[in-house]
Amino acid sequence: MKAPSAVIVLIVCLSAATPLLASSAVGDVVGKLTVGYQGWFGAKGDNSPHNSWIHWPHNSDHPYKDHTNFEIYPDTREYTHTYQTGYANLGNGQPAKLFSAWDKQTVDTHFKWMKEVTILNNIDTAALQRFASAVKRDPIDLKTLNGVADNVRAGAEAHDRKFYIMWDISNWNNFATEIIEDYDNNIKRLVSSKAYAHQNGKPVVCIWGFGFDDRPQDTKGAIALIEHFKQQGLYVSGGVGTQWRTDTTAWKDVFTKLDMLQPWTVGRYGNVKGAEDYKKTLEADHNTLKQHNIDYQPVLFAGSSWSNSHPASKRNENPRVHGDFMWRQFVNVRELDIPSCYVAMFDEYDEGTAIAKAAENKSMIPTDQYFLTMD
Structure with a gap:
């Protein structure tokens, strides 16, 4: 089996031909399956401006036993370029290597997988x-980030996928002005790509982190940012907490300014029963947003755990149950006629939510380090 079972459940994603209820017509996000794409992995020797290990270890030193920041080991068999780690060999005797998103072929492979994920359906955006x-x-980090964005654009164009930019405002006190600067200086050039996602004829952008207690609380800045982007002719989505409907703070005025809401559910429930019970929240969210003429993009996830980066936490904390956990979430969306959804995340190997190809069993992971495998 080349694709993990968590990916196979995507066959139930909602196609553009399905007559479902939405505030907007089908576009590149409404009526489509979107995945979050981190693109943040780097490796020493990848010839990127940063040219060091990023996200795989706890710091820029190389990853090795007990110096590990990710939970799921990737399936690297289809990558042209991989980089030697400090782990012992894999169970099959092969050297333990990892990838870098700086390599164009690696990102191209990811977008190829998005297109090929199943025969019946695929990942749209x-x-x-x-x-x-x-x-x-950090200007070096920015140059690396922009290079990965170019890889994403090329991969999306090559495989007839769509992409858009999503800013995370975590630890970003000046997000309201600096996101505008980033769009003007670095992102606007991407919008001309044939692969850049549009909804209602407008380029799509998303800002994630509105209304969370541990994120910046600049509600006036958030409204100004949303209104600025709308004046520029953009379609603006927002990542919010799952309690957004009952929020009585100034954030409630931010939520209604958005074109689309994306409530974050990772960790909100952790088993099939919890996912089934959450259906009531999905229904209430959908009905409320229809009344406000705002599109709805519920977040689904395959499972999650982060015991390698947080040793005190439980291994396989929110188990995938061979795809049953994610399947239940898709069933909810389908039964409620919700036309759009967002899977968190495509390549989040760090916290165990990745749906990209991963180690299927112990033969594909280092023999000296625990990793969650798909069996």
Whole structure:
């Protein structure tokens, strides 16, 4: 089996031909399956401006036993370029190597997988993440980030997928002005791509982190940012907390300014029963947003765990149950006639939510380090 079972459940994603209820007509995000795409992995020797290990280990040192920041080991068999780690060999005797998103062929392979994920359906759109730490605080990181964005554009164009930019405002106190600067200086050039996602005839952007207690609380800045992008002719989506409907703070006025809401559910429930029970929230969210003429993009995830980066946490904390957990979430969306959804995440090997190809069993992981495998 080349694709993990969590990916196979995507056959139930909603196609453009399905007559479902939405505030907007089918476009590149409404009526489509979107995945979050981190693109943040780097490796020493990848010839990127950063040219060091990024996200795989706890710091820029190489990854090795007990110095590991990711939970799921990737299936690297289809990559042209991989980089030697400090782990012992894999169970099959092969050297333990990892990939870098700086390599164009690697990102191209990811978009090929999005197109080929099943015979009946595929992943339509990818939301490329951008963070303050790379955008504003380090010019080398910014250059690397922009290079990965170019790889994403090329991969989407080559495989007839769509992509758009999604800023995460975590630890970003000046997000309201600096995101505009980033769009003008770095992102606007991407919008001309034939692969850049449009909805209602407008380029799509997303800002994630509105209304969370541990994120910046600049509601006036958030409204100004949304209104600025709308004045520029953009379609603006927002990542919010799952309690958004009952929020009585100033954030409630931010939510109604958005074209689309995306409530974040990772960790909100962790088993099939919890996913089934959450259907009531999905229904209430959908009905409320239809009344406000706002599109709805519920978040689904395959499972999650992060015991390698947080040793005190439980291994396989929110298990995939061979795809049953994610299947239940798709069933909810289908039964409620919700036309759009967002899978978190395509390549989030760090916290165990990745749906990209991963180690199927112990033969595909280092013999000296625990990793969650698909069996």
